[in-house]
Amino acid sequence: MKKITLLAVLLSVLLLLAGCTGGRTIIVGTQTFTETKILGYMYKYLIEDQSDINVKVKTDLLSTPFIINAMKENEIQMGTVYTGEIYNGWFPVEPTKDPKKTLAQAKQGFNKYHGIMWMDPLGFENTYAFTVRKDVAEKYNLKKISDLQSLAQNMKLGVDTSWLERKNDGYKAFTKTYGLSFGQVYPMEINLVYTAVESKDVDIVLAYSSDPRIKEFNLVTLEDDRKFFPPYLASTIMLNEALKQYPEIERAVKPLQGKIDLDTIRTLNAKVDLEKKDPQAVAEEYLKQQGLLK
Amino acid sequence: MEKYAQVFVERWHDLYSALIEHIILSASAVLLGCLVAIPLGTFLAKTSIGWVRSLSFTIANIFQTIPSLALLAILIPLLGIGTTPAILALFLYSLMPILQNTYSGFQSIDPGIIEAAKAVGYSSSQRLFKIELPLAIRYIMSGIRLTTVYIISWATLATVIGAGGLGELIVGGLSVYDKPLIFASAVLAMVLALAVDFVLSLFEKKLTKRENSKQNFA
Numbered sequence: 001m002k003k004i005t006l007l008a009v010l011l012s013v014l015l016l017l018a019g020c021t022g023g024r025t026i027i028v029g030t031q032t033f034t035e036t037k038i039l040g041y042m043y044k045y046l047i048e049d050q051s052d053i054n055v056k057v058k059t060d061l062l063s064t065p066f067i068i069n070a071m072k073e074n075e076i077q078m079g080t081v082y083t084g085e086i087y088n089g090w091f092p093v094e095p096t097k098d099p100k101k102t103l104a105q106a107k108q109g110f111n112k113y114h115g116i117m118w119m120d121p122l123g124f125e126n127t128y129a130f131t132v133r134k135d136v137a138e139k140y141n142l143k144k145i146s147d148l149q150s151l152a153q154n155m156k157l158g159v160d161t162s163w164l165e166r167k168n169d170g171y172k173a174f175t176k177t178y179g180l181s182f183g184q185v186y187p188m189e190i191n192l193v194y195t196a197v198e199s200k201d202v203d204i205v206l207a208y209s210s211d212p213r214i215k216e217f218n219l220v221t222l223e224d225d226r227k228f229f230p231p232y233l234a235s236t237i238m239l240n241e242a243l244k245q246y247p248e249i250e251r252a253v254k255p256l257q258g259k260i261d262l263d264t265i266r267t268l269n270a271k272v273d274l275e276k277k278d279p280q281a282v283a284e285e286y287l288k289q290q291g292l293l294k
Numbered sequence: 295m296e297k298y299a300q301v302f303v304e305r306w307h308d309l310y311s312a313l314i315e316h317i318i319l320s321a322s323a324v325l326l327g328c329l330v331a332i333p334l335g336t337f338l339a340k341t342s343i344g345w346v347r348s349l350s351f352t353i354a355n356i357f358q359t360i361p362s363l364a365l366l367a368i369l370i371p372l373l374g375i376g377t378t379p380a381i382l383a384l385f386l387y388s389l390m391p392i393l394q395n396t397y398s399g400f401q402s403i404d405p406g407i408i409e410a411a412k413a414v415g416y417s418s419s420q421r422l423f424k425i426e427l428p429l430a431i432r433y434i435m436s437g438i439r440l441t442t443v444y445i446i447s448w449a450t451l452a453t454v455i456g457a458g459g460l461g462e463l464i465v466g467g468l469s470v471y472d473k474p475l476i477f478a479s480a481v482l483a484m485v486l487a488l489a490v491d492f493v494l495s496l497f498e499k500k501l502t503k504r505e506n507s508k509q510n511f512a
Contacts, residue, residue, distance in 0.1 A: 063469035088470065158375075158456065162469030187466060188456035192375055196456065201374045 025054040026242055026249065029067045029076035032060045033190055034272045034279060035126065035210060035234070035265050036080045041283035043078055043236070043253050045293050051248040057280075063162045064088075068237075072114055077242035078249070081118075082126060082232035087168035090114065095168075099125075099231035110237070117243055119236045119250070124262040126210040127232040128163070130222045133197060136204075137220035144223040148204075149180055157182040158202035160190040169230055177228045191273075194219075210262060212270035234265075255292055301474035308463060313482050316459035319449045322381045324442050327388030332434060335396025336422070354393050357386040362448055366455050380457035384449060388441045395437025399430025435498040439491055446487040460486075 028043050030036040037059050044055040058076060061067050065088055067079040083102045086093050091113040093105050103121065110116040130145055137143075140151060148155070164171045164187055175181045186202055193205040194213040207214055207221075209232075214221065236253055243250060260268075268286060271277045287293035302309065331354075338347045360368075362383065369379035403426055411421045450461030460479045467475035 062465070065470045066468070069471050160469075161453070161462075161465045164462075165466040165470040165472060165475070167470075186376060186456035186458070187453065187462055188375060189454045192370065192455065195370070196375045199374050201376055201456075 023054060024052060024246070025056060026077040026246065027056045027058055027075070028078040029061050029070055030057060030059045030079065031064060031067060032062065033208060033211070034269045037279040038268050038272065038283045038286075039080045039122070039234075039236070039256075039260075040078075041280040042256060042287060043249075045284055045287055046255070047249050047252040049293055050252045051246070053246055053248065059279075063160075065162070068110075068114065068116070071116060071237070071239050074239065074241065077239045079237055080122075080234055081237050082234055083121070084127065084169060084230035084232040086110075087166075087230055089167050097227050097230060099233055102231045103233060103235075106235070111240070115240045117238050117240055117250075119238070119253070120257045121233040121235045122256055122260045123234075123258045124210060124260055124265045125231060125233050126208050126265075128169070128229050129207050129209040129214070130204060130224075131197070131207045131214055131219040132204045132222065133200075134218045134220055137222075142220070142222055144225040145178055145228075146225050147222070148178075152180040152182050155182050155204050156184045156186065156202040158186050158188060158193040158196045158205040160193070160206070160208075161187050163187070163206060169228070174228055177226050210265050210269060212266050212273055215266075216270070216274055234260075259290075297474045298477055301478045305463075305475060305478065309460075309478060309482060312458065312460045312463050312479065313486065315457075316446070316449055316461075316483065316486065319377065319380055319384065319452060319457060319459050320442065320446045323384030323445050323449075324388050324438065326381070326385040327392050327441060327445075328438060330385075331389050331392035331437075332396050335393045335434075336400060336427075338393075339397050339400030351393070354390040358390045360386075362387070362451050363454070366451065370455060375456040377457050379455060380449070380452035384445050384452070387448060388445055391441045392434070392437040395433045395440075396430065399433030400426060402433065403429050431501050432498070435494065435501065439494045439498070442494065443487045443491050446483060446490065450483060 028040040030040040040057045044057055047053055047055050064081050064085050070076045083106045086106045091109040096102060107118045110118050132142060194217055196202045197205045198217045268282055271282045272279050338350055365383045369383055373379040411425050449459050450464055452459055453461035453465050460483045463479040464476055
């Protein structure tokens, strides 16, 4: 008799535990750079405001491909990614530099091949941008990437950890398009590249165009005159499976679509990257200011 | 499966230069560690000033406990990015095991032997180089081996501050989820650690053997 009671107690405890983990929870994954964190917390506030779903934000995942792979495994259910990601070998694509066609392929391809819903863009682009210190730009009269032709061999380049390995818009493809390669390339955590160029540890960096530190550190962006980099419109993505279970999440984050332009995101990024505010607080402040959250 | 073998061929150039960078990073750190920790350990074993000993061990111990990523981050404002701060960080990690082992090596010597040497008229530097160091070498070498193996594995983290090495390919591969590349770089790091450990063990044997035969002869 005693054994049976014990068993019953154990079983109910187990059931209770199972119930806890299986609650209405979704996880938003973010990359290591600021805007994805701010946006992730915006999703959290909006969804929790309008439903009883619990949202966890998992920050600092290594890179966008990492986010997508985690989503395919259902480890996370939402994230922020960029349309140019389609050139990273996820499915067959038609090369195009047209932002609309790129977006259309992203929407179709990720839905068809990976079960991921790609929402309409948030309203800003965050592409790769070659930037140099102002004194370097002036000294060599640099305006566009082609101007680096005779200099690149003697330059030290700072990049994020994934660019060297990216297939279609990475270093190898870049070398083919522009016919130039750099003397030394230092891949590092993206948040370090700006200080690295400022402190002259490197001469040129491949920055993220929406980063406020480009302006703060007086960096000059070189024009991509051969149109090498594809469009990188920021969009929210979510796992189809999660969407089926929680249709509310799409409705909740919809007001953000087309709302956040480059100036807005740069201002928000600056609050975190330069003023050292907490991304979660910045997200909340913005939503309240915009009347999206009470 | 084929991809995992192919990557060694296709990316050999990158793997090779990353391996060389990795060796330079780890070797510089361990060499610096030896240059500082062996003399310091010897001194600590001989000094009678207790607080110097405990202070040195405490400092070396503290370095050991700083999480490696944090240490790398702390060094950026001081030394910038790239190879130099990475080597310094790894060097700080290498101190403790070499120091501890050197100290223990000297402690393990039977005081009777030293007294005997004194009686025969050995000067203190003769005692150190002809008797004590040879007797402590086994301990010192095992400290160096231990350090080298884990410095090689920790050096993979240095890539986040732009120091290159095999970590660059591991993190880069992780960024784009290139599993064969991650595998190949990790295998190289492991093989490097095992190979270096093996070479050091041969070296250790040679050193101790020579000392043994010398002693027998004497």
